[in-house]
Amino acid sequence: MGQMSIGDAIKQVLESNGWKQRMLQIRMRTDWEKIVGKTIAKYTQEVHLYNRILTITTTVAPLKQELRYAKDQLIQSINQHFGEAVVKDIQIK
Structure with a gap:
């Protein structure tokens, strides 16, 4: 059995559960x-x-449109913030 760091072990437990x-x-x-x-x-x-899809709800129509235009940039910013690919798509409602 190979050795594993504590961080890797915790990550594995979190993912498996x-x-x-x-x-x-x-x-x-x-x-x-x-x-x-x-x-x-x-x-x-x-x-x-949920399942790497971020759903954003707003009642402000101009903001909805702005978020749609900036979707790719927002995905990149979020993933950079988390340091991993957390979001693959965004839905705006």
Whole structure:
């Protein structure tokens, strides 16, 4: 049996038990303002991450359009913030 670092062991346990997805969801909500800024965070009612698809809910039509235009850049910013490919697509509602 090979040796494994404590960090790798914890990561493996989180992934095998499905906890990593839940932790990413919580961290996304917590860090949302840091990622997108105060203005966008203020006008987004819900941010939900599931199966690498981020769903953003807002009632502000111009913001919806802006988020759609900046979708690829936002995915890149989020993944850079987390240091891994957390989001592969974004849905705006």
